[in-house]
Amino acid sequence: MKPTRLVVIGNGMVGQRFLEEIVARELALDITVFSEEARVAYDRVQLSSYFSGASAEDLSLVTPGFFAEHGIHLMLGESVQRIDRERCVVVGSAGSEVPYDTLVLATGSYPFVPPIEGNDREGCHVYRTIDDLDAIAATAKSSRSGVVIGGGLLGLEAAKALKDLGLETHVVEFAPQLMAVQLDVQGGTLLREKIAALDVSVHTGKATQRIEAGDSQRHRLVFSDGELETDLVLFSAGIRPRDQLARDAGILVGERGGVIIDDHCATSDPAIFAIGEVALWSGRIYGLVAPGYDMARQLAAHLAKDEKAKFQGADMSTKLKLLGVEVGSIGDAQARTVGARICQIDDSVAGTYKKLVLNAAGDRLLGAVLVGDTSDYGTLLQYHLNDMALPSSPLSMILPAGDGKPALGVDALPDSAQICSCNNVSKGDLCSAISQGCCTMAGLKSETRASATCGGCTALVKQVLDAELKRQGVAVNNHLCEHFAYSRQELYHLVRINGIRQFDALIKDHGRGHGCEICKPAAASIFASCWNDFVLDKPHVGLQDTNDNFLANLQKDGSYSVVPRIPGGEITPEKLIVIGEVAKKYDLYTKITGGQRIDLFGARVEQLPLIWRDLVDEGFESGHAYGKSLRTVKSCVGSTWCRYGVQDSVAMAIFLEERYRGLRSPHKLKMAVSGCTRECAEAQSKDVGVIATEKGWNLYLCGNGGMRPRHAELFASDLDDATLVRYIDRFLMFYIRTADRLQRTSVWRDNLEGGLSYLQAVVIDDSLGLADELESHMQAVVDTYACEWKRTIEDPVAMSRFRPFLNDDSADEALVYVRERGQKRPARLSEKATDAMAARIPVLETQS
Amino acid sequence: MSLATPTHAIFDDWHEICGSDEIVTGTGMPARVLGRQLAIFSTNEGYFALGNCDPFSGANVLARGIIGDIGGKLVVASPVYKQHFCLRTGICLEDMSVTVPVWRVNVRDGRVFVSEGER
């Protein structure tokens, strides 16, 4: 039997998805696809990212070799001119005639350009293809300003693109509000305010009558009530289905365009199907990709004789970030349903507007509008799509995050709940992938496609993943790595209770294999917290992360940085001079850090001991900038000098830094002490923050700067010195014993069951009866402190590892520097390659 | 330990590097051979040598990586961006198209020798 000849017209988003769905079903087909564009399918949804740096390849939706691998004939750059239904052939623009048994139209749509005079002037554009974008960018080069005609979803996206191109940007909308399809009047008004605040001029209620040559700029737009000059015009006034081929062939189309299809995507000719934006189902065209993907899937299933396959319409809810403004629209946003009730929060201070449209009984969600904050979108959409009963006070669902806000337990969702609408992935699909061993977001994404398109469902997918992993039992997820079937906390207890002091013994008795770069440093840290042995001793040296391994921070070229401790940021002029002299002697790049001390960069591995010998001789010690350990205790100048200070914050900072220096912990630790509530030391962003009061000290815990800032929480007030230190001792040791690997105190605290009050009970009220043990453990660590660098330069075995080579004393020739602003910096690749020898300082020259 | 390869090779292209006790078991050290930089590793399963240059950062630092095993393969993790390189084949586990050169290693009379070429 000859294979069925399948021809697909259009290789856009939906056409390509259809091909993928079809080949996955392994039918005997001879497939030809026509692509009018000169490139294969790409991600139109992310089109705008082309202006913020994505390349055409980045946007491609086709894995290399796809067509060849599946024997698909690709007619690239050739459009179909005619369908000859009598002979069952399609005729291409290059003259090719391809016969079909089954024909699929996936021709998408084209941007509608309003029929106004001058709409074809040079410098007038549309926004649909990569070629359009190239043309826009070319015009923009010689333009100062640009106007988008159309203030819908795509128009605002296009406005963002013009802004990214550096143009003064205007949006002209015919309707009295922006995004009239998705938003109500209030939402549209707030959106307008927000966009105007971003320096985009918004003109609503304006009908453009003609475009003519301008005086100061290329064009002049003439409205019934005024005019506007601009260099670039971008039409974004809606889309129209590309149904001309079907019309010409006598296939039924809708009154206002679109190829009419049934639930199997069949047109009035049973051999011909239509999917995507060209298709008209039940009187509607879907201008979004998710319904198109669903059509592609249903049609492929139908062709594979799956009787259940049916397209049944799609939800048009959307969530977008337009020009940085979050906008979400769900279901019946305009409250058109009879008897619909509304509750809303309109917070003009916060700049958010949230509206819920409820049924008459007030217990089901018909629709919603969110502007300025769409964090509730995922939850609301699930209530809407699954017809779930709302909590008794629906308004609570859109309150700002905080206590009292009911969380949507993903557990409450039925398995059939659709989590990713772009790719029709249900909660059940995710759960089964997870139970088959897919337990990372990346894995789930490639396995099920969830979150792979618009990304709007990412948060929800993650929630399902976490909940599922939790449900399937801890075993899945808290194992340190493939060598230890324990969490860090469990390993800590094994080490401590069994008195294990070395990795070989630990892995022999409790693990398997040789270990890796995850478990070795974790074990090294636990050994150090428990026994405080020298980290470069033979049994430990191979376990250390590279920074601990050489007691310095590795830089990108393989050199190291040196950070001496400067407790509390206080330093004498003499010591400041010493640092300057050492930096000069070894030609080190010198910078003041964000932690109130000085970092010296560009030391070669063999220079580290020399530099440190000089520093140690002058009374400096290691600053542990390399360790997962205490970094700095930042201070403000405090009562000694400051007219507002109420306590001596510098003295306290130095005391704390000297007490906890060298303490190895699951992640780094930062502290600060401020002399009064003005908080110049920023203590509330530290793991441990201390703020002076008239009566003593307020203690704040578990703050974090960095990637996810978190304010520290007030833990206890008006403490005297001794109590303050006791609490910090207990807190730190409790954290060290129970935290996960590389978990900062902030994340640990967020995951601590019982929260702040539990922590207060353990530390202040000693509810676990651990306080004495925690304190004496800390005291043992404090008592055994020794400067690692002092120790190292006195230890010949440790020193031997700082040789440049086993069999050669010369320096690494790859370390090349150039001078900039009076100091050295690593040469860039291009600089290394050029023969600009004059600017080059071979490191050898700077030897002492 | 004795040399498994034919003895005539020793004099031609085996290069003596150091004493076997100069590398702490479970760590690596850099060496220079024929103008090139090598990373020589001492593990519980013997000695291995790779090119010292980390192809992802361009820095000569593989000798400073942590040694371990991933899925049964003996590896070193680059100290810069943490990719794993197989000690036996030099192949990068995260991106199989990237490899670092592999050298043969032998230990005789307490001395470590390396030689270029296929293992």
Ligand code: SRM
């Ligand atoms: C040198 C310094 C930047 C500067 O020039 O000022 C710096 C440099 C580095 N920081 Fe930092 N951080 C420095 C202050 C900070 C601060 C500000 C502060 O401490 O007041 C923060 C935010 C506060 C915080 O941590 O809560 C900060 C948040 C980070 C983070 C993110 C931590 C987080 O929890 O999100 C990392 C990454 C990490 O640790 O995993 C990081 C990591 C690094 C590393 C170690 C990255 C690396 O692996 O190469 C940098 C190497 C330093 C080196 O080679 O010496 N650095 N880093 C600052 C050294 C302070 C010091 O004297 O020790």
Ligand SMILES: Cc1cc2nc3c(=O)[nH]c(=O)nc-3n(C[C@H](O)[C@H](O)[C@H](O)COP(=O)(O)OP(=O)(O)OC[C@H]3O[C@@H](n4cnc5c(N)ncnc54)[C@H](O)[C@@H]3O)c2cc1C
């Ligand atoms: C800037 C922009 C942003 C968007 N953002 C979103 C979003 O956030 N969310 C969302 O859901 N949707 C969004 N969309 C819409 C989404 O891109 C479309 O729904 C989707 O691309 C439709 O897929 P399609 O295959 O039907 O059409 P298309 O992707 O347009 O593909 C049709 C292809 O067929 C080709 N073709 C047409 N006629 C012929 C012929 N005769 N012969 C050969 N080839 C032919 C066309 O050249 C085209 O390449 C956006 C669109 C744009 C332009």
Ligand code: SF4
């Ligand atoms: S902010 Fe980033 S780049 Fe700057 S020092 Fe910190 S880690 Fe390095």
Ligand code: FES
């Ligand atoms: S909803 Fe768009 S990627 Fe999942």
